[in-house]
Amino acid sequence: MNRRELLAFAGAMGLIPTARAFAAAGDLRGAAREAFIYCLPLIEMAAARDRMLNDHGDGQPAAINAFRPTRSLAGPKNRAITTPNNDTLYSSAWLDLTKGPVTLTIPPSGDRYVSVALLNMYSDNDAVLGTRTTGNGGGRYTIVGPGQPGSGANVVRCSTPHAWLLARILNDGPADLPAAHKVQDGFVLHGPAGVAPPAYATRKSSWQDYFASAQRLLISDPPPATDGVVLRRIAALGLKPGGGFDPGKLDAAAAREIEAGVAEALPSALRRSAPNVVQGWTYPRGDIGWFGQDYDFRAAVALGGLAALTPPEAMYLRPVSDSGPGATLNGDYRLSFAAGKLPPVNAFWSITMYEATPDGQFFLTENPLNRYSIGDRTAGLKTNADGSLDIWIGRTDPGGDRTANWLPAPAKGPFSISLRAYLAKSEMLDGRWRAPALVRA
Template sequence: MPPFELLRGEDRRMAEEQIRSAFVYAYPLYAFAATRFAAVQNPANADRYPPNSLRHNRHLSDHASVWITAPNNDTLYSNAWLDLSSGPVRIRVGAMPEGRYWSLAFMDAFTNHFAVVGQRLEGTGPVDLCVVGPGDADQADGARVLQAPGHDAWLFCRCLVDGPDDLARSHAMQDKIEILSGAGEVSGARIVPASPVSPENFLDVVNELLARNPVPAGERQMLEQWRSVGLRPGGPGAWNEIGSDIREAWTRTIGSIYADLGKAGQQGRQDFKGWMAAAADIGNFGDNYPLRASVALGGLGALEPVEAMYFVKYQDESRAPLDGQSRYLLKVPASGIPTDSFWSFTMYEATADGKRFLVENPIGRYSIGNRTPGLVYNADGSLDIALQRQPPDDPQLRANWLPTPAGAFQIALRTYVPRPDLRAGEATLPVVIPVQA
């Protein structure tokens, strides 16, 4: 990239290319800041909670859970926003029940996971953890050190729940996760993320986070090149440090750049035998900055494939869109779905604006999985799940009924601790067969 003096004399295309690459690189920092602000700082949020403290979600998602798109009906969430600027944070996980999924995922400000602790690696536990920022590894006092790349992190916990009757056991699992020390006074981010399409606010927010969360060594030269368009670690004021032509280029292009972020996520999806899955580098993106930004736009916290894989089905086997005016059989092979923990199918109503919500239905069933009681399997061990609006007449299919909405829908397949053949795309996946009227 040319230095600032030359860039100011170049045509619009050169400035816009540099602004686009800087925005795509830095947008996950902005999404991180905005999500954290909403949870811990926003005065309009009566349920906000301080950094370095856990907040448990004690309720199962249902059709009324419209505050988030594609809610999970398999696990209860707990989370904490960690501020390591005053020192390490100590976390203890007590012994968990045998055979029940749990995980603690630690995500940095760039939205990469730097550690995942849970059933996959620890079994039942217990485990003592010390999350440390840059230069603090010598303060662990015998606990396992989790080295955070910067001073800001998000802890997101998942504990298995097997329906409403299982909530008490899931709550007991959540209560075994404790933050023992909160590192005293914190000096968190001060700039309010007001709008990602305000160039001045965008630069102020991400520059503050860059000062608290250093970029990897291999990306420092790239960051230095973006200084000419205002991206640099430090406090507010970058907007006034760049020339009027660069400010004009930011104002002219930031809206279209932001609108284009979602396209990278669509392009990064993989077709797994008729099911769409996220790209293999989700959760730890490496240098795939467009995918990282696109995922951050859709929502933070997607796990790496070694921990969980998510698949979505939009069409039946004839490539016709799934619609509640029709009936279908979701056929799970006798070999099952290869995971070392559990799997489930969740039914979502598909809205015109691309959001997905759980479907209100008379039996209160929003998902079916290998832990669902009362399912009736075929003699060969396979499973037929009825996807339709009204209850099936056949008693076996009625036991295996996953109700659909009246219109367009999608099915999400969640697999926790998927086995290598599933991650490699070699496993046999279920098919959706239309049933003739």
């Protein structure tokens, strides 16, 4: 048995404190790195819940187990969630199932796309109800938490006691808002009054506060049994589903190892979760929205696209940079769709512009047209004589008829775009259709 194995064994047997043993063996740094990545979705979900329950600009806190609708499309001032779309109205509810199930009513929506995603606290889509899965006729569903009784076609199981319910209702612009609001008003929740959650640390907090909050979240929303291997690896920190993290038990050497591991965490996760790239576009992996044991990818999506749907519901494409690593752009571009080669969808498609923040998040940006996206419902788009469609993307107004097809970028700084395809057809899902490459204009 070598020194590293001996120290780890001694720690496990209680002969010396576990954290000190793993620090001496060189494993505490790796445990901290892996724990930061594993717990990031919990931290990001808790932070989103805190912002959305408490920061509405109207002085009125939102209630647990009740929908909070947004009555207008997202704009530059909406900063609660990274990478918002500008196509749908949202109705959002944070669930507390610890006192019993809640009942969800979805209204009939005619031919309007709707979806209701049930996200557990680890950011997986436990279920998506609506146009694709349950139809547009509406229905009534019972959402039950872990271990709660319930059976039947209309019972939906959530894998954590707390969850995020996010409804999306397609809107075709200002004139369509009254009709969209009518559908939105039909989304209703009934259930026990939930308990307002406490505040938690964020990813920018000290490692002591970050892991203390992660410990509380692991207790309130226990991880699945299928995460047992990673949980054993991060237990070196004292971080366990049943509790045990105590930074006061860690000496200076252990603290240095943890700080080093935390500093490596996000760069490591982003590097190891590299997506599939074709013609300069990143294509979503099959496990987006239901991540399994790919904790790096789960963390990367929690950071840059929290609440992402699964590919059958929505495909998300983002260009890679043509001037260095990353997904940000910095210039003027043309995107040309050949005649008959627009994104193949059964619902809708759009291209949305975002400013990129230094910490890897994306938000809508002010621009002279007040236009945040272009897509199949954008009025006034001009096609070429051969039926092709050019979209002009960047800071500079292309002028003339091209302005009608201009998606303005922020006046300065890096930016990115996202091509969304809701209910993509099979040729997009299986790769027969590919987005054309961006060309410098």
